[in-house]
Amino acid sequence: MSRAKQFAALPDDVAARWLKFGSWDRVYFPALLGMTVQEVRVDYCRMLMQYKPELDQPQGIVHGGAIASLLDCVVVPAVGAAYAREVRFSTVDMHVQYMSAAKQEDLIAEGWVTKRGRSVVFCESEATSVATGKVVARSVLTYNVSA
Secondary structure (H helix, E strand, C coil), rough: CEEEEHHHCHHHHHHHHHHCCCCCCCCCHHHHCCCEHHHHHHCCCEECCCHHHHEEECCCCCCHHHHHHHHCHHHHHHHHHCCCCCCCEEEEEEEHHHHHCCCCEEEEEEEEEEEEEEEEEEEEEEECCCCCCCEEEEEEEEEEECC
């Protein structure tokens, strides 16, 4: 079940900007892994990572690093939508709990802000299997914000 309804809508121009996250003029890391934003709201984002064989580790399951990257990337629009384009922010701490394996399947992640300070933003995210709805991993993250 999506958490989206718990969060207010963004102004149309801000939502449009962040819905394009990953669709740049060249391939950056989120696009390389196959991530696309599905929905963005105030302090919230939902992102899909489409499965591709290159994400697997040798045992045939999606690599934990790819899953951790999804958990990190999904909070970027949730954090960034509150700031002007010139404001910079980055992950300073991330804790991941892997709950179950993902085998050749798309993953959907939700990320949300739990608290904003002047220069620190606290977030959580969760990745689930699109096919089964099973939670694959959860994360708690801290972001640093600077002008």
